[in-house]
Amino acid sequence: MTxxxxxxxxxxxxxxxxxxxxxxxxxxxxxxxxxNTEQTFYAHSGQDLLIHEVQPTDVDAGVSGD
Incomplete structure (x- = not known):
């Protein structure tokens, strides 16, 4: 299942x-x-997705998301 x-x-x-x-x-x-965009992701066979809304403090601190 997906x-x-x-x-x-x-x-x-x-x-x-x-x-x-x-x-x-x-x-x-x-x-x-x-x-201001959207993207589609697929979870299958029991897979999990970690979804993190980047906060203004993350951006101000230069957190790249890598």
């Missing part, structure tokens, strides 16, 4: 989306959704 997740980065702040491995729980490659 679940579709649409992330909408509203209000001028980006959102980071990171897949989490099913068996190892290891973090996969992070994707940053640009402010």
């Amino acid at each position: 679940t579709t997740v649409i992330v909408k980065a509203n209000h001028g702040w980006p959102v980071d989306v990171t897949p989490i491995g099913i068996e190892t729980r290891a973090l996969g490659m992070k994707t940053r959704v640009a402010p």
